Amino acid sequence: MTKIIKYFIFTICLVLTFLVVFQRIQLRAENKQGSNYPLSGKRAGVWNDGQAALWDLNILDHYRLFGSPERARGYKPEQPINFSHVTHVQEKGIECQFCHWNVAKSPYAAIPEVQTCMGCHSIIAGTSEEQKKEINKLKDYSSKGEPIPWEKVHVMPDYVRFNHKRHVKAGVACQSCHGQIPEMETVERVSSMKMGWCIDCHREQASSIDCYVCHK
Template identity: 40%
Template sequence: MAQIFSRYAAFYARLVLLALLVMVISSVFAWRALTSERHAVDETVDQPVPFSHKHHVDDVGLDCRYCHTTVERAARAGIPPVATCMTCHSQLFTDQPMLQPLLKAWRDGTPIAWQRVNQLPDFVYFDHSIHVAKGIGCSSCHGRVDQMPLMRRTQTLSMKWCLDCHRHPEAYVRPRERIYDMSWQPGDQRALGEALVGAYRIDRKKLTDCSLCHR
């Protein structure tokens, strides 16, 4: 009987399978490297200016929207331009060493190179404005920012974490007038949440559609 396969066929087959396995493993590690968060949970991030949310929000009493001006009408909350900072700091603490990068940016007409703390992969679409409109408070995602001398990420921002809220919005939604109140606590979250899910027309079925976040 004629030999159908070469005596080296088994060797080549194993070699091809090994190459495919290496490619799959390499692809997984590359994908994880490209899509992983830059900063770990509760890790503070060095910034050009050590901006304290605790001082500005808790001590001074600034509203989130004073700096994050587009949070109610755009996908991004917005980072304040140097001019916003200089509303106060053209007069206050101008001799402090920590503020010198800010003053130099103002003189040179250049922006501050802030480092992002909460960052999603590029293949995830997130819109701040719809979350605010539907009653999701800042602290639900960002934690007690008003108690942070230096900004840090408090949530994993993983797909599972997002889906926990999308599947059970009644556990997180709050009155719109309390969106920016970091210390707000509900009396009966379940009862209040169920009422607000109806009042704000939150469609639970659509919240788990893949295309909602992956467009």
């Protein structure tokens, strides 16, 4: 009987070790890919690979075994228009805050209004057929006067109080939390954004870890 228990524990340890080693190798490979965004020589990446600790297995997040997929690392919903941050930020050099204009002024980061897009796209029609098709969708929303139904990529539970302004003012870069957005054709959630992840950075940056700071 005790022998069976021993084997059982041994097998569990083996599997856990494998999971940890596997994800480390995977993350290292991801980080080695480097960045071609001109502002950062190396892939600045996600803070601590978006993990709270070694045992906060992002594999669990990644493969969506627990919790809702909307709140897991790797969530990458399809959008109503194939809007690309690569074209707009990396190639055309538009600043984040040109579109997400209130990120330094309020707790929330605005998703730009159709009018903001049309400021350029009433003139810019796109080069390739694919681009023209997507930009025409944008024009349709504009002429109908409807907002574009973007899918939200980062969702916090209701009981969490998050504040963009405080982070931007404190000099925390967008990429520490959102990863290399300028390289994303489709925005993907790259951090676990679990409580441990928030707290780890708050400890490191000597900001508050009082419960009421983040919870209502």
